[in-house]
Amino acid sequence: MIKAQMKILTKRVVALDxxxxxxxxxxxxxxxxxxxxxxxxxxxxxxxxxVSIADCNRETGTVTILFRVxxxxxxxxxxxxxxxxxxxxxxxxxxxxxxxESPSTVLLVGGGIGIPPLYYLGKTLKEKGINVLxxxxxxxxxxxxxxxxxxxxxxxxxxxxxxxxxxxxxxTDFLDRIGLYDxxxxxxxxxMLKAVSAKLKDKQGYISLEERMGCGVGACFACVIPTKxxxxxxxxxxxxxxxxxxxxxx
Amino acid sequence: xxxxxxxxxxxxxxxxxxxxxxxxxxxxxxxxxxxxxKLGAVIMKAATGRERFGNPTPxxxxxxxxxxxxxxxxxxxxxxxxxxxxxxxxxxxxxIIANIAGSTLEEYELVARSFNKTDxxxxxxLNISCPNVKEGGIQFGTDPQMAAHVTExxxxxxxxxxxxxxxxxxxxxxxxxxxVEEAGADGLxxxxxxxxxxxxxxxxxxxxxxKTGGLSGAAIKPIAIRMIYEVSQQVNIPIIGMxxxxxxxxxxxxxxxxxxxxxxxxxxxxNPFVCSExxxxxxxxxxxxxxxxxxxxxxxGIVS
Numbered sequence: 001m002i003k004a005q006m007k008i009l010t011k012r013v014v015a016l017d018x019x020x021x022x023x024x025x026x027x028x029x030x031x032x033x034x035x036x037x038x039x040x041x042x043x044x045x046x047x048x049x050x051v052s053i054a055d056c057n058r059e060t061g062t063v064t065i066l067f068r069v070x071x072x073x074x075x076x077x078x079x080x081x082x083x084x085x086x087x088x089x090x091x092x093x094x095x096x097x098x099x100x101e102s103p104s105t106v107l108l109v110g111g112g113i114g115i116p117p118l119y120y121l122g123k124t125l126k127e128k129g130i131n132v133l134x135x136x137x138x139x140x141x142x143x144x145x146x147x148x149x150x151x152x153x154x155x156x157x158x159x160x161x162x163x164x165x166x167x168x169x170x171x172t173d174f175l176d177r178i179g180l181y182d183x184x185x186x187x188x189x190x191x192m193l194k195a196v197s198a199k200l201k202d203k204q205g206y207i208s209l210e211e212r213m214g215c216g217v218g219a220c221f222a223c224v225i226p227t228k229x230x231x232x233x234x235x236x237x238x239x240x241x242x243x244x245x246x247x248x249x250x
Numbered sequence: 251x252x253x254x255x256x257x258x259x260x261x262x263x264x265x266x267x268x269x270x271x272x273x274x275x276x277x278x279x280x281x282x283x284x285x286x287x288k289l290g291a292v293i294m295k296a297a298t299g300r301e302r303f304g305n306p307t308p309x310x311x312x313x314x315x316x317x318x319x320x321x322x323x324x325x326x327x328x329x330x331x332x333x334x335x336x337x338x339x340x341x342x343x344x345x346i347i348a349n350i351a352g353s354t355l356e357e358y359e360l361v362a363r364s365f366n367k368t369d370x371x372x373x374x375x376l377n378i379s380c381p382n383v384k385e386g387g388i389q390f391g392t393d394p395q396m397a398a399h400v401t402e403x404x405x406x407x408x409x410x411x412x413x414x415x416x417x418x419x420x421x422x423x424x425x426x427x428x429x430v431e432e433a434g435a436d437g438l439x440x441x442x443x444x445x446x447x448x449x450x451x452x453x454x455x456x457x458x459x460x461k462t463g464g465l466s467g468a469a470i471k472p473i474a475i476r477m478i479y480e481v482s483q484q485v486n487i488p489i490i491g492m493x494x495x496x497x498x499x500x501x502x503x504x505x506x507x508x509x510x511x512x513x514x515x516x517x518x519x520x521n522p523f524v525c526s527e528x529x530x531x532x533x534x535x536x537x538x539x540x541x542x543x544x545x546x547x548x549x550x551g552i553v554s
Contacts, residue, residue, distance in 0.1 A: 003283070003522060046467045047312045047519060073312075089522070212308045214319065215519040219275035221295075221324045222310040232303050233324065238279070 001092050001217070002027055005085045006038075009062060015138075015145040017069040018113070019078045020054070026061040028090050034121035035095030035208055035242045038065060039216035041087035042073045049073045050213050050237070052187075053091065054116035054146075055123065066116040066145065092216055093241050096121050096185050096206050098128070103182035105131040108150075109171050109196050111188025112138060117208060118187055119146055122153040133178045137192065141165035155179060172199050190250055197245040205245035211236045225249070252533035253543035256290075256511055258488050259436040260373040260411035261345050263290040263511055266544050267501065267529050270492050270515030271295055271349035271375060271415075272321065276335035277342075280518065284526045287343040293513055294335065296351040296377050299360050301327040306459040311448045316467030316494070317516060318446050320460035323351055328364040336370050345372040347413070350404070358390075358400055362408040374410050375490075376401065376435075379417030379442035391417035391442070394429035401433035411436035413490060416481075418444050418473055427481040438481065439490040439513065441474045467516040468494045475507045482508025482549055496524070498531035502539060506551025 006023040014020045028038070032053050039048040055064035069078045080086070098121070106125055108118040115136055122132045134156040138144045141164035150156040157174045158166030167174060171188075172195045186196050187208035197205060214222035218238030225234055226249040234240060234248060254265035268291040269280070276294055277286055286292060304324030311318045325331065331348075339346050348371045352358035358376070365371050378400055379391035390400045397414070405412055414430040416423060418441040427438055443464025450457040474493025482489055491509025495501060496517045504512045517524045532544075541547045 001282070041520060044315075045312060046315065046317045046516060047310070212310050214310045214317070215273075215279070215522070217279040217522060219279040220273060220310075220319075220519060221275070221304060221321045222307075222319065224304070224307060224309070224324070226303075232301070 001089060003087070003089050004028060006063070006088045008080055008082050008084045008086060010082055011080065014066065016142040018066060018143070018145055019069065020064060020066045020145075023063050023065065023086065023088070024061055025063065025088070028088070029056050029061045029063050030058050032056045032063055032091040033095035034098065034124050035117055036091040036093050037117075037241065038063070038088050038090035039092055039213070040077065042077045045073050045076075047214060048089065048216055049077065050092075050210075050216060052117040052208075052241075053120055055120045066113070068113040089216055093237060094239065096208070096242050098124055103130060105133060105179070105181040107175070107178060107181040107184040108132060108134040108136075109175065109184055109186040109188070110134070110136045111171060111192040112143070114186075114188030114192075114208070114210070115146060118185060119149055121185055122150065126153050133181055135159065135171045135174045135178055137161070137171040137188065138165070170195070172196060175199055186245075194250040197250065200245070206242050207245050207248075208242045209236050209240055209248070213237055252536050252541070253545065254529075254532060256544050258490075258510060261291055261347070263345070265290040265529050265532065266505070266511035267525050267532070268293055268347070268490070268511065268513050269518060269525055270513035271377070273515035273518050276331070277339050280522055281342075283522045285342070286339070288526055288529060289342075289344045290511060290529075291345040291347055291372070292339055292342070293347040293349055293375055294331065294339070295325055296323050296349045297325055297328040297331045297361055297364075298323055298351050298353075299328060299357040301325070301330070308457060308459055309463075311457045311463065313446070313448060313465065313467075314469065316465055316469035318448055318458055318463030318465055319443070320458050320463035322460065328361045332364060332368050336368055340370040346370060347373045347375050349375040349377050349415070351377040355400060355403055359403050359407045362404040366409050371410065373436075374404065374408055374412045375439055376404050376412050376414045377442075379415050379419075391426070392420050394425050397426055398429040398433035401430045401435050405434040413437040413439045415442055416440040416477075417442050418470070418477060423477045424480055424484045427485050431485045431487050435487060437488045437490065438485065439492065440481065441470070441477055441493045444470055444473065466494070468496060470494045471500065475503060478504065478509050479507040479552065483552060495528075498528045498535040501528060501532060502535050502547060503551070505544060505547040506549070508549045508552060510548050
């Protein structure tokens with residue numbers, strides 16, 4: 001992890017309240033692993049904003065982020081245009097393990113703004129010759145993003161809660177309709193992760209968590225999650241944000 | 251040449267800058283950013299008698315020019331801290347201050363005594379002002395008699411200098427300061443966070459799981475300056491000042507108000523290099539305002 005300046009190369013709105021930015025930094029693009037995040041300083045706000053890495057291109061030295069405008073900080077970030085420099089800590093955290101014992105097929109289960117890090121993961125796994133299946137949940141039609149990109153990785157089911165696009169329902173309704181897979185990776189809101197990990201409790205799985213963060217480096221103990229054995233907490237920023245599904249108590 | 255060194259009870263500081271308790275863990279994370287030997291001292295995260303898991307999440311919320319936190323004194327317990335964290339920090343050429351907390355007098359006494367077992371800790375910071383634990387903590391920090399009593403107990407139990415960390419959540423900070431000075435405190439550290447609350451509109455409930463949290467950051471700096479300004483004129487023990495420091499100019503403001511050294515907390519979250527950068531910047535700022543040493547600036551803002 002380093003503290004660095006990243007130049008905004010491009011910015012575009014990809015769905016309702018959802019912004020994609022391409023950021024330039026050689027070191028971060030060369031070291032970022034799927035599941036890691038950037039801790040971004042926005043204006044003079046006291047706390048940085050953690051944003052997951054949606055894609056990474058080592059040749060061009062760029063990192064892609066996708067974030068949802070959900071408060072003052074992300075609102076301001078969304079106003080920044082190409083050419084502006086961002087003060088960033090990154091890449092941070094332990095990403096998704098990608099050297100599992102020869103799985104042939106994996107399932108990605110994403111919900112809302114938890115979907116972007118799964119794209120970088122899926123792309124990396126596909127490059128390793130692994131089959132990638134995806135079940136992606138959004139609130140409604142205007143929230144859908146990265147659909148084409150996931151379809152290029154492999155079979156994907158798009159689910160909307162209100163049925164305005166793709167299948168109607170929740171991602172958990174489609175986990176047994178996508179085909180066979182050896183293990184799963186998931187990122188999304190806690191209730192979704194809870195339902196997914198309960199339904200897939202017999203499968204090996206990894207989940208990525210989000211929480212309000214302070215320092216982002218493991219010093220302040222703000223973003224913690226209880227462990228399943230009840231022996232304390234794990235730090236989401238430093239021990240995670242990716243955990244084995246059975247490791248933490250959601 | 252500007253002299254940054256300062257002598258305090260038990261502490262020979264090469265400069266007056268130290269990270270504040272609770273904002274720096276036990277130094278491991280920030281040691282990856284810069285050499286901790288550069289720091290005037292390090293104040294460790296609070297130690298309690300036994301391991302504490304702390305409060306449920308969310309534990310932090312951003313506010314205008316600051317933040318609320320309610321971590322709840324999560325720490326591995328004093329024995330583990332002495333066994334694993336103190337030896338790590340002892341690798342650096344900087345004094346170690348142990349922040350001690352408790353729910354009962356007996357716990358404070360036990361934690362204070364535990365630090366006698368190591369010769370690597372140079373002073374204690376007595377935390378009688380944590381607003382985020384249900385029992386103990388702040389009660390000791392808001393009643394002058396209880397504050398004096400816990401100070402006496404800790405002084406008796408420990409062979410180290412004791413800096414009492416005062417809570418700003420009182421109407422008369424000077425009576426608190428005088429009470430602990432009389433009880434034997436070697437120094438003061440002030441201020442801890444101010445109790446606050448933020449309500450989350452979509453859920454219509456307090457955002458922080460603990461409901462209330464401690465306000466820190468730039469928002470509280472004027473309160474810290476005012477309290478240090480008042481207290482420094484009423485006591486004869488040194489003050490480690492803290493509360494919203496973000497720059498070397500802020501440090502000078504604390505010195506002028508009467509602090510002899512300072513601690514930097516929340517600003518570490520925005521900029522992990524902040525302590526190191528302020529140490530580099532401080533001689534320039536002191537020089538700019540006509541001072542040749544830190545010592546010289548202490549209390550110079552006080553108007554009689």
